[in-house]
Amino acid sequence: MKKRTLLDEQLIFERSSPDRIGYSLPEDDIPVRDLSHDVPSDLCRLALDDFPEVSEGEIVRHFTRLSQWNVSAATTLYPLGSCTMKYNPIVNELVARLPGLAQLHPLVPDEYAQGALALLYDLERRLAEISGMDAVSLQPAAGAQGELTGMKLIRAHHQEQGRPRKKVLIPGSAHGTNPASAALCGYTVTEVPTGAGGTLEAATVAKFVDDEVAALMVTNPNTLGLFEREIVQITEVLHSRGALVYMDGANLNALMGVAKPGHMGADVIQFNLHKTFSTPHGGGGPGAGPVGVKKLLEPYLPIPRVLNEDGQYRRSEAFPRSIGKIRSFYGNFGILVRAYAYILAMGGDGLAQATRMAVLNANYLRKRLERAYEIAEDTPCMHECVFSDRSFAHAGVKTLDIAKRLLDYGFYAPTIYFPLVVSGALMIEPTETESKETLDEFADALLAIAQEIKDNPDALKNAPLLTPVSRLDETRAARRPVLRWKKL
Amino acid sequence: MRYIPHTESDIASMLATIGARSVAELFAHLPATLRSRATIDLPRGLSEAGVRARLTELATMNRVSPDVVSFLGAGAYAHFVPVVVDQIIQRSEFATAYTPYQPEVSQGTLQTIFEFQSLVATLLGLDVANASMYDGASATAEAVLMTKRLLPQRSTVLVARSLHPQYRQVVRTYLDGTSGTQIVELPWDEDGRVDFAALTRRLDNTVCSVIVGYPNVFGVIEDVAHISDATRQAGALAVTATTEALALGLLKSPGELGADIAVAEGQSFGIPMSYGGPGVGLFACRERFLRSMPGRLAGETVDQEGRRGFVLTLSTREQHIRREKATSNICTNQGLCSLAATVYLCLMGKQGLRELAERNVKKSHDALDLLQQFANCKRRFSAPFFNEFALTVPNAHAVWRRLKDQGIIAGLLLGDWYPDLKDCLLLCVTETHTREEVERLVNGLQRNG
Numbered sequence: 001m002k003k004r005t006l007l008d009e010q011l012i013f014e015r016s017s018p019d020r021i022g023y024s025l026p027e028d029d030i031p032v033r034d035l036s037h038d039v040p041s042d043l044c045r046l047a048l049d050d051f052p053e054v055s056e057g058e059i060v061r062h063f064t065r066l067s068q069w070n071v072s073a074a075t076t077l078y079p080l081g082s083c084t085m086k087y088n089p090i091v092n093e094l095v096a097r098l099p100g101l102a103q104l105h106p107l108v109p110d111e112y113a114q115g116a117l118a119l120l121y122d123l124e125r126r127l128a129e130i131s132g133m134d135a136v137s138l139q140p141a142a143g144a145q146g147e148l149t150g151m152k153l154i155r156a157h158h159q160e161q162g163r164p165r166k167k168v169l170i171p172g173s174a175h176g177t178n179p180a181s182a183a184l185c186g187y188t189v190t191e192v193p194t195g196a197g198g199t200l201e202a203a204t205v206a207k208f209v210d211d212e213v214a215a216l217m218v219t220n221p222n223t224l225g226l227f228e229r230e231i232v233q234i235t236e237v238l239h240s241r242g243a244l245v246y247m248d249g250a251n252l253n254a255l256m257g258v259a260k261p262g263h264m265g266a267d268v269i270q271f272n273l274h275k276t277f278s279t280p281h282g283g284g285g286p287g288a289g290p291v292g293v294k295k296l297l298e299p300y301l302p303i304p305r306v307l308n309e310d311g312q313y314r315r316s317e318a319f320p321r322s323i324g325k326i327r328s329f330y331g332n333f334g335i336l337v338r339a340y341a342y343i344l345a346m347g348g349d350g351l352a353q354a355t356r357m358a359v360l361n362a363n364y365l366r367k368r369l370e371r372a373y374e375i376a377e378d379t380p381c382m383h384e385c386v387f388s389d390r391s392f393a394h395a396g397v398k399t400l401d402i403a404k405r406l407l408d409y410g411f412y413a414p415t416i417y418f419p420l421v422v423s424g425a426l427m428i429e430p431t432e433t434e435s436k437e438t439l440d441e442f443a444d445a446l447l448a449i450a451q452e453i454k455d456n457p458d459a460l461k462n463a464p465l466l467t468p469v470s471r472l473d474e475t476r477a478a479r480r481p482v483l484r485w486k487k488l
Numbered sequence: 489m490r491y492i493p494h495t496e497s498d499i500a501s502m503l504a505t506i507g508a509r510s511v512a513e514l515f516a517h518l519p520a521t522l523r524s525r526a527t528i529d530l531p532r533g534l535s536e537a538g539v540r541a542r543l544t545e546l547a548t549m550n551r552v553s554p555d556v557v558s559f560l561g562a563g564a565y566a567h568f569v570p571v572v573v574d575q576i577i578q579r580s581e582f583a584t585a586y587t588p589y590q591p592e593v594s595q596g597t598l599q600t601i602f603e604f605q606s607l608v609a610t611l612l613g614l615d616v617a618n619a620s621m622y623d624g625a626s627a628t629a630e631a632v633l634m635t636k637r638l639l640p641q642r643s644t645v646l647v648a649r650s651l652h653p654q655y656r657q658v659v660r661t662y663l664d665g666t667s668g669t670q671i672v673e674l675p676w677d678e679d680g681r682v683d684f685a686a687l688t689r690r691l692d693n694t695v696c697s698v699i700v701g702y703p704n705v706f707g708v709i710e711d712v713a714h715i716s717d718a719t720r721q722a723g724a725l726a727v728t729a730t731t732e733a734l735a736l737g738l739l740k741s742p743g744e745l746g747a748d749i750a751v752a753e754g755q756s757f758g759i760p761m762s763y764g765g766p767g768v769g770l771f772a773c774r775e776r777f778l779r780s781m782p783g784r785l786a787g788e789t790v791d792q793e794g795r796r797g798f799v800l801t802l803s804t805r806e807q808h809i810r811r812e813k814a815t816s817n818i819c820t821n822q823g824l825c826s827l828a829a830t831v832y833l834c835l836m837g838k839q840g841l842r843e844l845a846e847r848n849v850k851k852s853h854d855a856l857d858l859l860q861q862f863a864n865c866k867r868r869f870s871a872p873f874f875n876e877f878a879l880t881v882p883n884a885h886a887v888w889r890r891l892k893d894q895g896i897i898a899g900l901l902l903g904d905w906y907p908d909l910k911d912c913l914l915l916c917v918t919e920t921h922t923r924e925e926v927e928r929l930v931n932g933l934q935r936n937g
Binding site: 009011012013016019020021022023025026028029030031033035038039040043044045047048049050051052053054056059060062063064066067068069070071072073074075078080083085086087088089091093094095096097098099100101102103104105106107108109112113114115116118119126129130132141142143144145147148152155164175176177179180181182183184185186188189227229231232255256257258259260263264278280281282283284285286287288302323324325326327328329330331332333334335337340341343344345346347348349350351352353354356357359360361363364367368379380403404407412413415416418432433434435436462464467468469470471472473474476477478481482483484485486 | 489491492493494498499501502503505506507508511514515517518519521522523525526527528529530531532533534535536538539540542543544545546547548549550551552553556558560562563564566568570572574575576578579580581582583584585586587588589590591592593594595596597599600601602603605606607609610611613616617619620622623624625626633652654655657658660661662664665666667709736737738739740741744753760761762763764765766767768778784785786787788789790791792793795797798799801802804806807808809810811812813814816817818819820821822823824825827831833834835836837838839840841842843844846847849850851853854872874892897900919920922923924
């Protein structure tokens with residue numbers, strides 16, 4: 001007999017039985033009709049044979065069991081660097097589901113959507129205030145789409161000046177989405193080296209800036225968790241040659257109430273509402289990636305935009321210089337509602353306190369871990385800290401092994417092998433919503449692993465041992481891709 | 489602040505460990521000129537009760553069913569959502585996880601993505617589907633970019649003018665700046681389908697791909713077989729984009745009809761309209777194009793003990809590995825929305841999705857019959873449609889406004905999108921509309937027409 005445990009859940013397709021159902025349709029109240037009279041049979045498909053036939057209760061059990069195979073930010077510290085896995089307030093889920101918001105059709109006349117439009121308008125203003133930017137578009141559906149939007153705005157600006165220019169400067173430590181977004185806008189990417197301290201130097205950047213440079217894409221704090229101390233001089237260098245500055249706002253959780261990107265000389269920035277503004281990551285989305293811009297770029301923002309005319313809100317497409325639409329309708333509205341609720345709950349002071357405690361937490365972990373792990377750059381960090389593999393590579397242990405072993409200790413793993421500029425990087429972002437006790441437990445686990453490296457490094461190579469499955473064969477998955485279930 | 493656990497004594501003891509005198513000292517290395525101006529001028533934070541009160545106030549400023557009767561579709565659809573869907577996606581284990589970088593503790597997310605891919609591939613009738621895109625519009629843009637990667641020498645993209653205008657706008661925005669691509673719009677025929685003669689006139693060896701709505705923005709069922717045949721003969725790629733994915737529960741799949749890539753907006757599958765987002769973009773293609781596909785993919789494999797498990801795979805296409813040479817800049821998928829669609833499609837199952845699609849056909853056609861019989865209006869196009877249809881109504885704008893003041897949204901004024909259809913309304917009828925509501929619409933048109 002096959003062994004069955006809680007750790008074994010078939011595919012839903014394998015639980016299917018002919019003629020079993022899990023649905024009910026609303027009551028039918030129209031006279032009987034002949035379908036083929038309305039839609040000829042030759043336009044219709046045969047039965048959806050590969051769809052499952054399962055009862056409602058079995059479906060609930062299936063997905064409930066699968067959920068238990070996930071570790072999540074609600075179940076444990078989820079210290080993924082650069083992802084800001086903070087607590088996602090439950091009240092945000094409640095308000096996003098209010099019928100007046102969740103059931104609202106995007107094409108209702110504006111007079112029927114005054115609450116939604118007021119919310120969008122106010123959220124734009126609040127994000128502008130937090131970031132020091134002049135105007136905001138909430139349309140981009142995710143951080144990467146925000147980057148794409150931002151680069152389109154920059155291209156539109158240069159185009160109006162006569163030509164779009166050719167190059168975008170990006171530090172090697174940047175997220176992969178930066179070069180990918182720049183390339184998607186038709187730019188070639190030039191990598192700018194960071195200085196000895198892990199940050200950009202204005203003098204170095206200056207050497208790369210010429211009349212073909214459209215923009216610098218810079219993340220601040222950068223992916224090493226370090227504040228770009230020369231940011232003001234750097235943006236001045238770009239501006240002096242007519243180039244602009246795209247600031248990746250993925251790490252905004254380190255800046256609220258401390259420094260505004262708008263004051264640093266950023267011309268455009270994206271906000272990752274699923275990071276800094278607490279909306280759930282959902283196993284990989286949906287997020288939202290609004291962009292904030294300076295006056296210079298405002299004419300190009302996506303349409304429609306929301307206008308406030310004496311307390312009456314309306315959508316307008318009358319922006320002839322706009323880049324157009326980047327997503328259907330107005331963006332991921334349901335996510336915007338959650339972020340708005342978060343900003344209301346926090347207030348200006350609360351947001352600043354979030355930043356202060358996020359940075360305190362990261363520095364605390366850095367301090368507790370630095371005697372066992374080698375910090376990538378030995379300077380004060382912001383909201384995250386990055387370690388290299390230099391303290392353990394000699395023992396034949398890889399960063400991956402440490403990540404896997406952490407799973408056995410009940411934690412999710414940090415971001416690993418990123419940023420690329422650090423050998424075997426371990427990138428830890430605790431966020432402000434973790435308590436000192438949790439940080440201590442996490443630090444203790446990493447310190448215990450450091451001891452294991454000394455005593456018995458082989459133990460790490462088989463980790464994880466306590467998870468639903470052990471290490472999975474990724475090579476096999478890529479070499480012989482099986483990407484869907486098929487009936488045998 | 490209730491979301492932040494630090495007490496004064498926690499802070500003091502952590503600062504002592506760090507060796508800093510104050511929290512402010514942790515920021516002392518930031519330029520003073522930035523720090524001095526950084527105060528956020530926003531009101532004090534609200535209690536939970538305060539947040540709920542404010543959002544409830546905003547929500548009640550909007551008007552939704554049953555306060556109004558709406559026949560709007562046009563890219564966002566009112567469908568009944570079984571309670572199970574929302575219960576599952578609210579489970580924190582799904583909602584608060586992130587991209588499954590550590591598969592050993594993310595099998596829940598990964599297996600559901602695999603199930604999602606399986607369902608989408610079947611529905612679209614193609615070999616492989618990805619883990620989802622942002623929405624139908626950006627999925628369409630990504631499909632066009634993919635055809636450009638596959639046929640880089642060809643510079644023209646033919647897009648049906650009857651494809652949802654917002655999808656066309658997003659395609660335009662995405663393509664702008666990619667060297668020398670020309671977008672040519674194809675007119676519709678009198679029956680509402682792509683003008684086939686115009687298509688064949690335009691199809692030559694510069695054409696990279698042909699993009700049509702299926703059903704198109706007028707709800708009309710395009711002759712995809714015919715279009716993809718002609719497209720293939722010209723050496724180009726056929727792409728279908730579906731705004732109302734429920735239609736595919738009944739209609740022949742795009743793959744079966746010869747499409748090379750098929751995309752759709754999956755909002756109809758268990759996701760509330762939520763003023764237009766979030767939804768979920770479905771994306772599938774033929775296997776031979778797999779390595780050019782954008783977006784994440786989950787694949788089956790085994791662990792060290794030979795047990796089945798799932799991982800993210802073929803990531804060498806993606807931005808975090810390939811950077812500027814990636815197939816797309818997309819990073820995440822629409823995880824939780826794809827889970828909602830998965831749960832929804834499993835609940836509906838083989839029989840339910842078909843039955844629901846048929847119900848939508850019958851309800852909308854019954855409504856059309858009543859409208860044409862009793863009100864002064866006529867269907868604009870003659871080709872078969874799914875659950876929405878364009879209706880010619882004399883003085884459409886004035887009639888629509890009068891009905892609106894009576895709490896009936898008589899669909900979309902098509903003139904807003906197509907000036908040449910200024911006397912047309914686009915109406916959508918689904919399983920959520922009662923016949924009584926349809927009768928209110930008919931009476932309203934009668935009285936005001």
